[in-house]
Amino acid sequence: MHAKPIRESGGDRAFNVVNYIMLTIVLIVVLYPLVYVVSASFSSSYAVLSGKVWLWPVEPSLDGYKAVFKNKNILTGFQNTFFYTVAGTFINVVLSILAAYPLSRKDFRGRNKFMLLFVFTMMFNGGLIPTYFVVKDLHMIDTVWAMLIPTALSVWNVIIMRTYFQTTIPGELLEASQIDGCNDFRFLLKIVVPLSGPIIAVIALFYAVGHWNQYFNAMIYLKDPQLYPLQLILRDILVQNEVRIDMLGDVKSAAARQGLRELLKYSLIVISSVPLMLVYPFVQKFFVKGVMIGSIKG
Amino acid sequence: MQLRTLTDVRKGWQLYALFALPLLYIIVFKYVPMFGNVIAFKQFTVTKGMFGSPWVGFAHFERFFNSYEFWRLLRNTLSISFYTLIASFPFPILLALGLNYVKHERFKKTVQMVTYAPYFISLVVVVGLLFQFLDPRTGIINSFLGWFGVDPINFMGQAGMFQSIYVWSHVWQNVGFACIIYLAALAGIDPSLHEAAVMDGASKVQRMRHIDLPGIMPIAVILLILNTGQIMETGFEKILLMQNALNLRASEVIDTYVYKIGLVSQALNFSYATAIGLFKAVIGFVLLIVVNQTAKKVGQESLW
Numbered sequence A: 001m002h003a004k005p006i007r008e009s010g011g012d013r014a015f016n017v018v019n020y021i022m023l024t025i026v027l028i029v030v031l032y033p034l035v036y037v038v039s040a041s042f043s044s045s046y047a048v049l050s051g052k053v054w055l056w057p058v059e060p061s062l063d064g065y066k067a068v069f070k071n072k073n074i075l076t077g078f079q080n081t082f083f084y085t086v087a088g089t090f091i092n093v094v095l096s097i098l099a100a101y102p103l104s105r106k107d108f109r110g111r112n113k114f115m116l117l118f119v120f121t122m123m124f125n126g127g128l129i130p131t132y133f134v135v136k137d138l139h140m141i142d143t144v145w146a147m148l149i150p151t152a153l154s155v156w157n158v159i160i161m162r163t164y165f166q167t168t169i170p171g172e173l174l175e176a177s178q179i180d181g182c183n184d185f186r187f188l189l190k191i192v193v194p195l196s197g198p199i200i201a202v203i204a205l206f207y208a209v210g211h212w213n214q215y216f217n218a219m220i221y222l223k224d225p226q227l228y229p230l231q232l233i234l235r236d237i238l239v240q241n242e243v244r245i246d247m248l249g250d251v252k253s254a255a256a257r258q259g260l261r262e263l264l265k266y267s268l269i270v271i272s273s274v275p276l277m278l279v280y281p282f283v284q285k286f287f288v289k290g291v292m293i294g295s296i297k298g
Numbered sequence B: 001m002q003l004r005t006l007t008d009v010r011k012g013w014q015l016y017a018l019f020a021l022p023l024l025y026i027i028v029f030k031y032v033p034m035f036g037n038v039i040a041f042k043q044f045t046v047t048k049g050m051f052g053s054p055w056v057g058f059a060h061f062e063r064f065f066n067s068y069e070f071w072r073l074l075r076n077t078l079s080i081s082f083y084t085l086i087a088s089f090p091f092p093i094l095l096a097l098g099l100n101y102v103k104h105e106r107f108k109k110t111v112q113m114v115t116y117a118p119y120f121i122s123l124v125v126v127v128g129l130l131f132q133f134l135d136p137r138t139g140i141i142n143s144f145l146g147w148f149g150v151d152p153i154n155f156m157g158q159a160g161m162f163q164s165i166y167v168w169s170h171v172w173q174n175v176g177f178a179c180i181i182y183l184a185a186l187a188g189i190d191p192s193l194h195e196a197a198v199m200d201g202a203s204k205v206q207r208m209r210h211i212d213l214p215g216i217m218p219i220a221v222i223l224l225i226l227n228t229g230q231i232m233e234t235g236f237e238k239i240l241l242m243q244n245a246l247n248l249r250a251s252e253v254i255d256t257y258v259y260k261i262g263l264v265s266q267a268l269n270f271s272y273a274t275a276i277g278l279f280k281a282v283i284g285f286v287l288l289i290v291v292n293q294t295a296k297k298v299g300q301e302s303l304w
Helices: A012-042 A045-049 A062-071 A072-104 A112-122 A128-137 A155-168 A171-179 A185-197 A196-214 A218-222 A230-239 A254-295 B001-043 B060-064 B069-088 B089-102 B107-122 B123-136 B141-147 B161-188 B191-199 B205-229 B236-242 B254-264 B270-297
Strands: none
Touching: A012 A072, A012 A254, A012 B089, A012 B107, A012 B123, A012 B205, A045 A254, A062 A072, A062 A254, A072 A155, A072 A185, A072 A196, A072 A230, A072 B001, A112 A155, A112 A171, A112 A185, A112 B001, A112 B270, A128 A218, A128 B001, A128 B254, A128 B270, A155 A196, A171 A185, A185 B001, A196 A230, A196 A254, A196 B270, A218 A230, A230 A254, A230 B123, A254 B123, A254 B205, B001 B060, B001 B270, B060 B069, B069 B089, B069 B161, B069 B205, B069 B254, B089 B107, B089 B123, B089 B205, B107 B161, B123 B141, B123 B161, B123 B236, B161 B205, B161 B236, B191 B205, B205 B270, B236 B254, B254 B270
């Protein structure tokens, strides 16, 4: 991208060296905690407890993972989270398209007023307690709907999508289709959606991450442990340190139990984070596009 | 002409039909709660309902302003926000500037890939990681300090350390993701500027200072405005996870207090909690407007 001079000056070479060193430091600072967690999760409970793990697994074992998969609550949490993520993201994407497409059309009467109505909600929030009462009055408390409907739409994502529609769907295409007798429903379904693969992928990922990592709504809206998402169970174990003895199987001594408890936490962190980590490299290339579109003033 | 208008209306009808569901959502889950804020001016009880409860005017607000908690909450909220704002602003820019001068594509891709990753980790897991690393007995930080003869420190139990732990783990989690937008802005700079600068013998540092930095300035200013407008919004879901009795002095912010008064406490007080939340929302809204207007006046970028 940049023009290459024939030979770099001494100052520029020094700059390169400093630059690479700094970036390597950043790389290590970000990466080390992640590597440590993975290594710890594959070590023995004794090695974890006695602080022998520094970089690579020590006395490799799968005890932590075995303990995780034996646990019914965690498995239920996984199932619930999976359901909330898939169903929730589907609702999100559909609603976002439904909102963004009309707003992207210049001939949509009152679109500026609707836009203002939407954007205003980003600047002024209804607040926790009033929102809670709306969810309560709709009888969604302690149902799966509480995990899907209150977060059904993010105005920010609607704006990103609208900008994408405006910049990538040519007006001529709409005119041509209209002349051929295509109505708006068909045009949206047959032309706009197929042409918007990248943005739908990005938006879906943003929403999916939100659902997968959601704990707060679950905490205030759900009471039945059978409905708990994974994050809420993680919170009990990782943050509140509530590891029940029966999660640890037939381990007798207090020290071994303590060790397995720590090991379980590391394994749980790995398992709960792996699904998103697997998805994101595939969608990563669309990111820059998505983030960039979001920054354009619409 | 007549026919044209007719088709317009018919087409318009279809767009409205598409738009109906999202609009319904925004009204029910965004605007109804906004009007639900009237209970801040009432003595709300569930049995009497929103309309039956008696008006009390600004009593809840007065109680809050005069309460012992008020200054502490405001101080914590503002200091956590400003600390986050200042600490998390420069790093993505520096990272982007640095990455922009890396010639080895593989190295560049690796750094990007790795620094984005923490963004996808949930807050619960990030806080869980903090607890694991900072644990006085088994944490790696204390094991490390132990080598230098430092006695184990209970980091999470120290009010003085709470805000730093919160802010720097935030930077760790978000620096890569925040850097994307600057990288994109850098990619949009006209390459001929760099070519001309190289011809004139400009060093990389000079090019960075005089081409790249001005090039990303507009986007940086917009982000700064946005973030300043959000100054009343603390990352309260994370704070809530990190809170404990020992660090409460430094970690209780307006949002966590509203949550406790309104949804957790033994003696729930919906109206009082709503009043505090409304106070926060109004201040935040006014701030956003003021910051944006100021930015407009000084001739910089603005949101609208």
